[in-house]
Amino acid sequence: MVEFDHMVSNQRKWMLYLLGFFILGFILTPYRNAFLGLFFGGVISLINLFLLHAQGKKFAKAVIGEGNFMMIGPFLRLLIVCATLFLAYKFANTVLFWSMVIGLVTSYFVMIGDVFMRSLLEVKNQK
Secondary structure, eight states, X not given: OHHHHHHHHHHHHHHHHHHHHHHHHHHHSSOHHHHHHHXXXXXXXXXXXXXXXXXXXXXXXXXXXXXXXXXXXXHHHHHHHHHHHXXXXXXXXXXOHHHHHHHHTHHHHHHHHHHHHHHHHHHXXXX
C-alpha cells in the first residue's frame, strides 16, 4: 500500500506540473484557446485521476477484507467527460474542442509515463 500511495502522489504531482505548464502557455503565448482547452481538460483529467485512485484504494481494501466494493467509478468518470465535452462544444468559440480532448487524456499519459519511469528505475537498481 505504501508503493500505491507513492505512485499516487507522483502522478498527482506530475498532473499539477502539467496544469502549471498549461497556465503558463495560456499566459505567455498567443494560443489562448488551445491552452485554455488543455487546462480545462487537464483539470477534469485530474479529477478523474482522483476518482480512479480512490476506487483503486477501495478495491485494495475490499481484497484484503476490510470493506466492500461497489463499482460506479467508470460511469461517473464517463459522465464527467461527456459533460465536459458538451461544454467544450457549447463554448466552441472560447475553447478548442480538440485541445480539451487532449487535456482529458493527460492523466493517462502521466500514468503511462510513471510506469515507464518506475520500470527504468527498477532496471537501473537491479544492475
